Amino acid sequence: MNVVITPVMIGQVIISGILVGTLYSMVALGLALIFGVMRVINVAHGPLLMLGAYATYFLYSAFGLNPYLTVPITMLLLFVVGVVLQRTLVFRVVGAPELASLLLTFGISIALVNLAQLAFTSDLRAVEYLTGSYIVGPFAFSKSRLIAFVFAAAVSGLAFLFLQRTKLGKAIRATSQSREVAMVCGIDVDRIHLFTFGLATALAAAGGALIAVIVAIQPEMGGVWTFKSFLVIVLGGAGNYPGALLGGMLLGLVEQLASLFLTTQLSEVVAYLLLVLVLLVRPTGLFGGRQT
Amino acid sequence: MRLRGLVALVWAAAVFGASLPVDAQAPGPIRIGASLSLTGTYAKLGNYQHEGYKLCAKQVNDKGGLLGRKVEFVVYDDQSTPATGVRLYEKLITEDKVDAVVGPYSSPITEAVANVTEKYKKVMVTPLAATTSIFKRPPDKKRHYIFMVISPAEVYLEGLIDMAAKRGLKTVAIVNEDTLFSKAAASGAADLAKKKGMQVVFQEGYPKGNQDFSALLTKIRAANPDVLAASTYFDDAVAITRQMKELNLNPKMYGITVGGDLPEFYDLLKQNAEYIYGATQWEATLPYPGNKEFAEAYTKEFGREPVYHSAAGYAGCVIYLDAVKRAGTLDADRVREVLLRLETKTAFGDFNVDQDGFQVAHKMVMTQWQGGKKVIVWPDDLAQAKPRFPMPAWNQR
Numbered sequence: 001m002n003v004v005i006t007p008v009m010i011g012q013v014i015i016s017g018i019l020v021g022t023l024y025s026m027v028a029l030g031l032a033l034i035f036g037v038m039r040v041i042n043v044a045h046g047p048l049l050m051l052g053a054y055a056t057y058f059l060y061s062a063f064g065l066n067p068y069l070t071v072p073i074t075m076l077l078l079f080v081v082g083v084v085l086q087r088t089l090v091f092r093v094v095g096a097p098e099l100a101s102l103l104l105t106f107g108i109s110i111a112l113v114n115l116a117q118l119a120f121t122s123d124l125r126a127v128e129y130l131t132g133s134y135i136v137g138p139f140a141f142s143k144s145r146l147i148a149f150v151f152a153a154a155v156s157g158l159a160f161l162f163l164q165r166t167k168l169g170k171a172i173r174a175t176s177q178s179r180e181v182a183m184v185c186g187i188d189v190d191r192i193h194l195f196t197f198g199l200a201t202a203l204a205a206a207g208g209a210l211i212a213v214i215v216a217i218q219p220e221m222g223g224v225w226t227f228k229s230f231l232v233i234v235l236g237g238a239g240n241y242p243g244a245l246l247g248g249m250l251l252g253l254v255e256q257l258a259s260l261f262l263t264t265q266l267s268e269v270v271a272y273l274l275l276v277l278v279l280l281v282r283p284t285g286l287f288g289g290r291q292t
Numbered sequence: 293m294r295l296r297g298l299v300a301l302v303w304a305a306a307v308f309g310a311s312l313p314v315d316a317q318a319p320g321p322i323r324i325g326a327s328l329s330l331t332g333t334y335a336k337l338g339n340y341q342h343e344g345y346k347l348c349a350k351q352v353n354d355k356g357g358l359l360g361r362k363v364e365f366v367v368y369d370d371q372s373t374p375a376t377g378v379r380l381y382e383k384l385i386t387e388d389k390v391d392a393v394v395g396p397y398s399s400p401i402t403e404a405v406a407n408v409t410e411k412y413k414k415v416m417v418t419p420l421a422a423t424t425s426i427f428k429r430p431p432d433k434k435r436h437y438i439f440m441v442i443s444p445a446e447v448y449l450e451g452l453i454d455m456a457a458k459r460g461l462k463t464v465a466i467v468n469e470d471t472l473f474s475k476a477a478a479s480g481a482a483d484l485a486k487k488k489g490m491q492v493v494f495q496e497g498y499p500k501g502n503q504d505f506s507a508l509l510t511k512i513r514a515a516n517p518d519v520l521a522a523s524t525y526f527d528d529a530v531a532i533t534r535q536m537k538e539l540n541l542n543p544k545m546y547g548i549t550v551g552g553d554l555p556e557f558y559d560l561l562k563q564n565a566e567y568i569y570g571a572t573q574w575e576a577t578l579p580y581p582g583n584k585e586f587a588e589a590y591t592k593e594f595g596r597e598p599v600y601h602s603a604a605g606y607a608g609c610v611i612y613l614d615a616v617k618r619a620g621t622l623d624a625d626r627v628r629e630v631l632l633r634l635e636t637k638t639a640f641g642d643f644n645v646d647q648d649g650f651q652v653a654h655k656m657v658m659t660q661w662q663g664g665k666k667v668i669v670w671p672d673d674l675a676q677a678k679p680r681f682p683m684p685a686w687n688q689r
Binding site for chain 1: 504535538556
């Protein structure tokens with residue numbers, strides 16, 4: 001009944017895994033930033049990604065914008081949404097016990113999903129812009145996924161450079177290492193928090209914008225991205241930004257290979273078993289713990 | 293003046309005098325109870341079914357009612373949950389003391405409320421339950437009063453397999469969402485394929501809500517089947533189709549169970565929906581008796597076109613009322629006897645059940661998207677056009 005696995009098939013799923021893994025990396029980097037800087041696990045990360053997807057959908061369908069041109073616009077819009085959320089709600093739970101932040105962001109997430117259902121209805125929407133694939137020898141490179149890969153790699157790379165090189169980026173990392181010391185050094189920690197939440201939301205939004213071209217979207221699409229991002233930052237080591245990038249890639253590959261060698265049903269099991277295993281054996285993550 | 297007043301009085305007396313005694317004799321309306329999914333997950337479909345019930349009642353009343361009485365529906369919202377449905381049928385039967393009941397929307401809710409209606413020995417025609425196990429039960433747990441209207445899950449893909457076999461195709465790959473209905477439809481397709489001498493070269497399930505089919509479809513591409521039969525709901529059907537194109541997976545035929553017949557399917561996928569086969573219980577264009585009139589009346593009444601859920605709800609109500617009329621009574625056992633023997637054809641198609649109340653006559657049809665239009669291509673006697681075969685490769689369109 002089942003097919004013999006050939007090297008070509010393995011090659012194909014590795015391609016798929018890397019393409020989707022880069023998206024995981026970018027989205028998870030946002031979650032890692034918020035967690036690193038504020039010790040807040042942002043359950044609303046996925047629903048914010050969903051808002052990004054809808055932003056792109058409406059810019060595309062109402063204004064006829066090229067969906068890839070909408071990526072920066074969507075990121076900017078959601079950056080503002082992130083800043084507003086931080087300014088009005090999330091700042092209240094920074095420094096509070098982690099359960100408080102979980103409850104708050106869980107509440108935000110439910111509110112966002114339900115508001116989206118009211119505003120956009122639960123009907124599927126699709127940005128039918130780029131379908132099909134480039135065929136190279138025996139391998140198929142999905143066009144929309146390939147472009148998403150390029151965008152995600154570029155955005156993650158820029159975000160990473162920003163964290164490494166710029167003054168603001170260094171301030172973010174400093175705050176992530178120690179809030180008190182950062183304050184003593186004259187860093188405006190509240191402003192850093194504001195900016196970090198905005199940036200993280202923009203990263204989620206970029207993911208949403210790119211996903212909208214790949215699959216059909218609906219208001220409940222975000223939940224699974226919260227879980228995947230969480231899985232990625234645990235794999236990569238919470239608060240470890242390069243780790244988040246590698247973790248995303250790893251998750252993409254593990255999922256795809258597990259679906260190939262086992263079944264699609266078991267691939268999620270494998271991904272979460274990996275999570276349990278990492279927590280047991282190397283609780284600081286595969287690529288080390290908090291280091292910046 | 294006085295004379296005219298007197299005439300008026302006499303006239304009034306004549307009119308009221310004539311009508312009053314009749315009113316006094318006529319018992320109240322026949323009240324039929326149901327819970328429907330008016331909100332929640334199934335809301336869209338539950339509302340279509342509700343409209344089917346409403347239209348059926350309106351038409352019967354316009355023709356003078358049933359057994360000399362008006363027909364009236366008592367409908368509550370079960371919020372798409374089986375537990376609420378159970379509570380509502382209890383209430384309908386014991387508190388509201390309705391004269392009869394008809395089924396709710398969906399297999400899970402029907403399965404749950406059937407225990408209530410059986411307990412009170414109420415006949416229940418269930419227009420939108422397609423799961424075989426609700427009707428086919430072990431001997432000690434038989435149900436006696438429920439009647440199926442739509443075709444069972446197992447035959448959803450019969451048309452696809454039949455068309456494939458007739459064209460000499462040999463191999464089929466089957467994928468399904470790992471839930472009750474989809475699994476039943478997939479195993480039904482596999483059995484039919486084997487019966488027709490085809491080989492099932494690949495079969496695998498995937499979890500509900502799955503959106504990434506890359507690896508699954510990569511395996512299917514390696515198996516290189518002539519036919520891909522996907523037992524889906526709507527979201528997954530859209531995702532699978534898009535990713536087939538991404539991976540350049542090119543079976544000669546590709547058919548899906550649920551979703552492929554909806555206008556939204558084409559809206560989302562545009563020309564990529566071309567050549568895809570969808571299974572449906574009913575189409576407005578089918579030449580069933582009264583079907584055209586039904587679709588017109590429905591559109592006029594509710595301002596939107598009916599879907600198969602509307603037609604099934606309508607037909608379920610019509611069939612029940614027809615059985616009551618033939619029995620000449622609302623007595624459950626006598627109506628049951630009539631329903632078990634009833635062979636009829638409504639706007640929804642054939643109706644005939646076996647001793648378990650299991651539907652054996654109703655036919656599914658297969659549609660195909662051709663040039664942006666949904667066309668019936670199977671069975672042959674109902675087909676509006678020949679299927680466009682084979683499906684061209686994605687990169688050669």
